[in-house]
Amino acid sequence: MTNTLPTDTEVAGMTPAASFLPRSALQTLLDLLLGQGYQVIGPRLDQGAIVYDSLERVEDLPAGWTEEQGPGLYRLQRRDDDALFGYAVGPHSWKRFLFPPQVNLMRSQQTDDGWRMSEVVQPVVRYAFLGVRACDLAAIAVQDRVFLQSGFVDKVYQQRREQALLIAINCTMAAATCFCTSMGSGPRCQQGYDLGLTELPSGFVVEVGSERGAALAANLPLEPLQDEQDQAAERARQRAVDDIGRRLDRDRVQTVLRERLQHPQWDAVAERCLSCANCTLVCPTCFCTSVDDVTNLTDQEVIRERRWDSCFNFDFSHISGGPVRDQTRSRYRQWLTHKLTTWVDQFGTSGCVGCGRCITWCPVGIDLTVEATLICQDQDADAETRS
Amino acid sequence: MSERPKLAVMKFASCDGCQLALLDLEDELLTVARAVQISHFAEASSHLEPGPYDLTLVEGSITTPEDRHRLLKLRADSKYLVTIGACATAGGIQALRNFADHDEFMRAVYARPDYIETLATSTPVAAHVKVDFELRGCPIDKYQLLEVIASLLAGHRPRTSTESVCQACKRRGTVCVVVTQNLPCLGPVTHSGCGAICPAYDRGCYGCFGPTVQPNTRALSDHVLLPRMASDQAALALHGINAYAPEFARGGQRLWQLAGLPKPLHPSLDASLETSLDTSLAASSATEPASS
Numbered sequence: 278m279t280n281t282l283p284t285d286t287e288v289a290g291m292t293p294a295a296s297f298l299p300r301s302a303l304q305t306l307l308d309l310l311l312g313q314g315y316q317v318i319g320p321r322l323d324q325g326a327i328v329y330d331s332l333e334r335v336e337d338l339p340a341g342w343t344e345e346q347g348p349g350l351y352r353l354q355r356r357d358d359d360a361l362f363g364y365a366v367g368p369h370s371w372k373r374f375l376f377p378p379q380v381n382l383m384r385s386q387q388t389d390d391g392w393r394m395s396e397v398v399q400p401v402v403r404y405a406f407l408g409v410r411a412c413d414l415a416a417i418a419v420q421d422r423v424f425l426q427s428g429f430v431d432k433v434y435q436q437r438r439e440q441a442l443l444i445a446i447n448c449t450m451a452a453a454t455c456f457c458t459s460m461g462s463g464p465r466c467q468q469g470y471d472l473g474l475t476e477l478p479s480g481f482v483v484e485v486g487s488e489r490g491a492a493l494a495a496n497l498p499l500e501p502l503q504d505e506q507d508q509a510a511e512r513a514r515q516r517a518v519d520d521i522g523r524r525l526d527r528d529r530v531q532t533v534l535r536e537r538l539q540h541p542q543w544d545a546v547a548e549r550c551l552s553c554a555n556c557t558l559v560c561p562t563c564f565c566t567s568v569d570d571v572t573n574l575t576d577q578e579v580i581r582e583r584r585w586d587s588c589f590n591f592d593f594s595h596i597s598g599g600p601v602r603d604q605t606r607s608r609y610r611q612w613l614t615h616k617l618t619t620w621v622d623q624f625g626t627s628g629c630v631g632c633g634r635c636i637t638w639c640p641v642g643i644d645l646t647v648e649a650t651l652i653c654q655d656q657d658a659d660a661e662t663r664s
Numbered sequence: 665m666s667e668r669p670k671l672a673v674m675k676f677a678s679c680d681g682c683q684l685a686l687l688d689l690e691d692e693l694l695t696v697a698r699a700v701q702i703s704h705f706a707e708a709s710s711h712l713e714p715g716p717y718d719l720t721l722v723e724g725s726i727t728t729p730e731d732r733h734r735l736l737k738l739r740a741d742s743k744y745l746v747t748i749g750a751c752a753t754a755g756g757i758q759a760l761r762n763f764a765d766h767d768e769f770m771r772a773v774y775a776r777p778d779y780i781e782t783l784a785t786s787t788p789v790a791a792h793v794k795v796d797f798e799l800r801g802c803p804i805d806k807y808q809l810l811e812v813i814a815s816l817l818a819g820h821r822p823r824t825s826t827e828s829v830c831q832a833c834k835r836r837g838t839v840c841v842v843v844t845q846n847l848p849c850l851g852p853v854t855h856s857g858c859g860a861i862c863p864a865y866d867r868g869c870y871g872c873f874g875p876t877v878q879p880n881t882r883a884l885s886d887h888v889l890l891p892r893m894a895s896d897q898a899a900l901a902l903h904g905i906n907a908y909a910p911e912f913a914r915g916g917q918r919l920w921q922l923a924g925l926p927k928p929l930h931p932s933l934d935a936s937l938e939t940s941l942d943t944s945l946a947a948s949s950a951t952e953p954a955s956s
């Protein structure tokens with residue numbers, strides 16, 4: 278199966294010619310996308326948060342809103358300007374559009390000649406994502422590896438991914454839960470986007486990242502980029518870098534975590550962990566599902582259904598004889614070691630891009646950066662702390 | 665079509681809401697009626713056939729000596745016996761009497777308590793007879809009921825996930841009310857099945873479907889409930905519709921103890937408590953909750 282996504286070399290080989298889109302022309306971009314048959318998904322205020330949902334008008338964007346985030350905490354807040362993208366990341370990720378929470382894969386029907394199996398035809402969806410952060414571009418690249426580039430091709434993901442147009446937005450602030458700088462994934466959008474934007478009060482600095490992006494840009498009322506706009510954008514992007522206070526020693530964790538499988542901190546975290554699976558379902562890279570055959574009452578039809586599942590579920594590791602990971606301790610350990618270490622063996626990248634969602638959306642505020650750091654810290658230092 | 669399996673719906677101490685789920689199936693009801701022979705369903709028809717039945721759906725908890733007797737006979741008459749709802753599965757809201765003085769309740773409610781003959785406790789069906797499958801909920805979800813009937817007819821285990829309510833929130837895109845609105849919520853320790861209705865309407869989960877597998881009620885109490893409500897309110901949250909479900913019973917008792925209002929179980933239940941509630945109540949109430 279050939280993969281039509283732009284490869285890293287293609288994107289890296291393209292010199293991004295930056296230009297400027299006045300804020301007043303953002304609606305033109307939306308209209309252009311809608312006119313080309315895209316369903317535009319972007320940030321909107323809903324349920325006390327900035328979520329990703331369909332939008333058609335600039336007025337749908339969360340102008341002047343931002344958020345406060347912390348372990349187990351999210352609060353909307355007003356900004357002192359009317360920035361449209363002045364927040365970090367919210368409860369949703371693009372995963373729910375590229376890799377939907379529930380899909381029907383196959384149908385079997387009983388006929389006079391026996392069972393007739395057919396694939397469920399998936400609706401063709403053409404998404405244009407507006408406001409993809411650097412960490413989320415990295416997360417999409419991780420899922421590309423899992424679903425497109427590791428031998429097995431997931432058709433549901435492939436169709437949606439090939440159609441999707443990614444309009445990235447460089448962060449100009451970070452949340453207290455962000456740690457993309459530690460994971461090498463942000464905050465600057467480097468590759469994997471069609472158009473890349475940096476927001477300034479008067480409009481957007483636009484970088485083209487793909488042929489599709491170039492074709493789109495050709496139809497936009499772009500202006501030549503002024504030096505002061507370029508410098509202002511650089512300063513705005515630097516603010517996000519300066520904002521990031523959370524750190525994870527990625528390389529140390531990648532080598533050490535798997536050697537500390539009996540560390541007492543696993544017991545401590547298991548006392549607090551609810552095994553509720555929120556962390557895995559908000560994570561933009563977690564990909565586990567379960568597949569069930571659902572029979573109807575008359576036994577004439579069976580639908581094969583796939584749903585998001587999680588390694589935190591008791592039944593998830595159930596094999597003949599019972600679940601392999603029958604305690605929260607082993608389930609949390611499975612999650613963290615897979616995310617931060619064995620994912621690298623399996624897919625050649627870390628499973629964590631540092632978006633911080635699992636920290637914010639854990640109801641008891643368990644913070645993987647704290648847990649991994651505690652478990653991997655120098656054993657002498659560890660002994661000192663405890664003595 | 666006399667070989668169609670015979671279905672019975674039987675009621676004990678309950679509100680009838682779970683049986684109504686069957687009638688509520690509307691679109692699928694005729695298919696159900698074709699797939700099984702509805703032999704005994706007083707809510708739907710006054711034509712009641714005697715047993716034996718192939719599949720008996722039992723609603724309600726056991727609260728009188730007469731009910732207990734009737735249940736024993738029903739079990740003998742049923743090939744598969746499935747409980748439907750929180751009353752039949754965990755004793756229901758009426759199991760609050762298990763933590764209170766039942767005689768005092770009777771004197772407060774009835775002018776002539778001596779006319780009333782009840783047990784001092786409300787217990788789940790499984791405390792009396794073998795149960796083949798327990799369907800959770802207050803009330804049950806009608807599509808889960810359909811799944812139970814369909815799977816038993818097809819001969820496999822019902823596909824009712826034991827995951828937490830949180831996962832239904834996440835799949836439907838509901839934003840967590842604990843994290844954004846600072847509301848208490850039982851969702852992380854509650855068995856899924858409802859589709860996460862309450863959080864979608866800005867309410868924390870009330871725990872209608874009872875505890876999930878290995879619910880960490882202690883961490884939920886200390887880090888989700890107690891920072892957001894007083895300990896007696898938190899105790900009431902766990903001691904609600906599924907008060908006598910073992911893990912909620914134990915978690916609630918610990919919170920009552922923290923509130924200085926210990927609520928011991930009725931003495932007739934103590935023996936079974938030790939086996940069904942394990943011994944960690946003593947251990948967990950002996951120490952203070954970990955500070956967050």
Ligand code: SF4
Pocket residue numbers: 365366410411412413448450451452455456457458462463464465517631632633
């Ligand atoms: S983790 Fe980095 S890229 Fe992602 S939202 Fe935060 S600052 Fe932006």
Ligand code: SF4
Pocket residue numbers: 549550551552553554555556557589638639640641642643
């Ligand atoms: S780490 Fe937090 S979100 Fe994840 S399962 Fe445990 S309690 Fe739930």
Ligand code: SF4
Pocket residue numbers: 556559560561562563616628629630631632633634635636645
């Ligand atoms: S593990 Fe947490 S911080 Fe890392 S990518 Fe997943 S949700 Fe984001």
Ligand code: SF4
Pocket residue numbers: 555640829830831833834839840841842843849850851852860863868869
């Ligand atoms: S609202 Fe309640 S059930 Fe939903 S995710 Fe949050 S804690 Fe879980």
